[in-house]
Amino acid sequence: MSASSSLPAPLTGKAEGHEASFRDPCGRVFRRNGVLYREVTARYRADWDQLVESGLLASLHADGSLIAHDEADPSLALGAEAVRVLAPEEVPFVSYPYEWSFGQLKEAALLTLAVHRRALKHGMVLKDASAYNVQFLRGRPVFIDTLSFERWKEGTPWVAYRQFCQHFLAPLALAATTDVRALSFSRVHLDGLPLDLASSLLPWKTRLRPGLLTHVHLHARAQRRHSGAPAKTTSARMSAFALEALADDLERLVASLSWEPSGTTWADYYNDTNYSPEAFEAKQRLVASFIDEVKPKRVWDLGANNGRFSRLATERGAFTVAFDGDPAAVEQNWREVRKGSETLLLPLVLDLANPSAGGGWEGTERDSIFERGPADLVLALALVHHLAIGNNVPLERVARFLSRIGTTLVVEWVPKEDSQVQRLLAGREDVFDRYDSVTFEAAFASHFDTVRREPIPGSGRVLHLLRRRGEG
């Protein structure tokens, strides 16, 4: 945050602009020598001065609402029009709104409004209310776009009102009143859910809620009425007090939207497995010893459920992303993170059968899951049978997928006799002649070397610690 950090040698190494940073001419994010920078252009100079001199920047940094940065040597800049270069703190894992649970999106929405209201108090306004400007750091949402603030021009409305409603309000309202799976719609609608779509999907009763009637239904109608008209604003003035009133109303509305995770497939999973308490303890001890052996910095736990095994990694100091396909499990895990003020765990929604692909302009604006790895260690516990039998993926393809996302792997072999596998096979034809331990080990041997192989006492299952070919 200070302006007097030690500076890297200027103008060395190739610089590469960030694929998602091209819309705002006030600055650009890029990498040089692997270090992340954000340059500020001359166009933003007056806004920057106000950001600093009004005390807004210091205030947002003081409580961690805005990502911290150091000032770097301006000669490191990517473009000629840059006037200063910032070196922001990097988040350990970039996540996207379509991977967040309800609670995570709601917290991101409330942070965005709080940041906007703070800006109003300092004579500025949040010009960009994109959900992609929020990331999760040390178990909390943090606003990452330092250049999203502009001086408020007396009398002008909030330019990011539409964006806020599309990125946050519409998906939250749909999730809270219709179905939580609506959160995944933002994977298709990268600029937020169109309000006319949200309005037509929301149940009729939402028209009886003044907030949703106003900010979604009537807002959508107003947009339709003006569609095709050139982008204009009105000369009817909007006072700072009115801006504050609007933000306050949105804040109350978002705070009133809630969703309770229930009926999750996995809620009782740990109480309903093949494991005796002794076997379960033995599995935990083995996984812990594997983590101790690998000493990973970044762990991905696939099918993490409520994050019990993820926490074996975070307790050992590793930053861990706990992926699960079930939004209820992820929500419960996120609530645990918040309750315990945990700083190293990030629960995210991910369907392994259809993991986040690249998206946006040229398909490179948002990174696929593969581009955000590899992890030092991937945990694939009680998972392979879901992929191989639940989803008909051949073991060879399971092994290849896992080799693409991690350099070491803990994978649990679950034999066909296991009651969990039998449950998956119930009511369908067993076409899985090649689902056996020999095929399993051969499939993984073509991508990994075995470091350890440990049967879990009291169960037919086997834990494998594997290292990707060519690693360490």
Next chain:
Amino acid sequence: MNRPLLASLVVFCFVLLALERPAAAYLDPGTGSMVFQVVVAALLTGLFAIRTFWSRVRLAAVSLFRRRRRDDERQ
């Protein structure tokens, strides 16, 4: 929201339409969204003013009460 209120809102929107000028923003703020929020915020301002007023009164009352109690405890 009742019918007369809705009707006046629509009329207000039309009035505002006549007062348009180009917007200056790097993202398209959407004409409908800009016009609409001016109307909504105007309606919300009264409510917000009352809320702000009451929260200040409550805050003042609480702090007065606390001060009194502290004084009482001291005596």
